[in-house]
Amino acid sequence: MDPAMELTERKFxxxxxxxxxxxxxxxxDCWADFARRRMVEHQSFSRQPEDSGESLQAxxxxxxxxxxxxxxxPPSFNYVARVLSGDSDVSESDSQPEPPSGFSLWSVGCASGEEAYSLAMLSEQLCQAGKLSSPFRLLATDxxxxxxxxxxRGEYLRSRLRHLNAMQQGWFESAGDKFLRVGATLKKRVVFAQHNLLDPLxxxxxDVIFCQNLLVYVAPTRRKMLLEKLAGALKPAGRLILAPGExxxxxxxxxxxxxxxxAVLAYRRSPNPARGH
Structure with missing residues (x-):
């Protein structure tokens, strides 16, 4: 093997x-080639792998x-709407029929914000329809x-919003020919923060934790541990929504x-930890 290639493999x-x-x-293994290409794109990764600070973040x-x-x-968001509005089909005898005033949501692994703003739109629409108490708070982390x-910034290509209905598009304002911007009313509902799930909660x-397409990045041996952490961040009868098959x-x-x-992979936190699933 070429020494340079061997060294590259060690660094990888x-x-x-x-x-x-x-x-x-x-x-x-299924995305090792992708990861290797990403590392090669940034030359500092192959030269100084020991410097973990900003290089690791990059x-x-x-x-x-x-x-x-x-x-x-959509089925997952429909489920959240039913939970928040107190739909009897998703409510349990030990759950509250409707979250109290000041209910809260957490978008875990929110990426570039589309998921968090979707939850905010849904919640605002329920509030305006009188189906939900207001105000609410929404934390979005990545x-x-x-x-x-x-x-x-909350600015997205118009093409990425074409599938939204007229009511949903009404939460945006023009930001030039190609972009739309999340309006101030919706933006103030969401707090974005950097967070590592290995760190303290x-x-x-x-009331609701929305965590989709994040566990696929995590080793199977760690997934249950992370679920336990997320369960600890739920209120009694709170809901955790994962991606189907995750x-x-x-x-x-x-x-x-x-x-x-x-079609929805969702869990409810039991008020009594002794109860099973």
Whole structure:
């Protein structure tokens, strides 16, 4: 083997271990080639892999695939709307029929903000329809600084909003010929912050945690641990919504699978931790 290629492989594996230890992200075989190309694009990764500070953050930004869109999985958003409005089909005897005034949501792995703003639109529409108490708070977190910069600006290509209905598009204002900008009313509802799920939780509890297409980056051995952390951030009877097919194992005992819609992977936190799923 060419010594240079051998060295490159060592550096690649070094970065993979470093990224996993700091973020929980595992570079699996199915996207190793993609990860290698991303590392090669930034020459500092091949020259000085030991300098982990800003270089590690830049690498994480490159590795995270920011593919997302508004209302990406409609059944999941419909489920959230039913939960927040107190729909009897998704309410349990020990749940509250409607979240109290000041209800809260957390968009975990929000990428460039489309998911968080979708949740904000949905919640605002419920408030305006009198189906939900207001105000609400929505925390949106991600590892990627560059994605969060886009989210905070709230400017998106018009082509990415074509599938939204007229009411949903009404939350945006023009930002030139090619872009639309999230309006001030909606933007003030969302707080964006950088957060690593391996770090301590935000210190608040939530009525709804929306965490889709994040666990696929995490080694299977870590997934249940992260679910336990997320369950700890739920209020009693709060809901955790994952992407379909994202988790196949046995969930923490405090999480009860909600099977009201087979297209949605959702769990309800039991008020009694002793109860199973």
């Amino acid at each position: 594996r070094h970065w993979c271990r470093l990224v996993e230890s700091h973020t929980g992200i595992t570079v699996s 690498l994480v930004d490159r590795l995270l695939i920011k593919e997302t869109r508004f209302f990406r999985h 590892l990627s600084r560059s994605a969060l910069d886009i989210a905070r 935000p210190g608040k509890t939530f 988790f196949f194992g046995t969930p923490p005992k405090v999480l009860i699978r909600d099977r009201c819609d087979p």
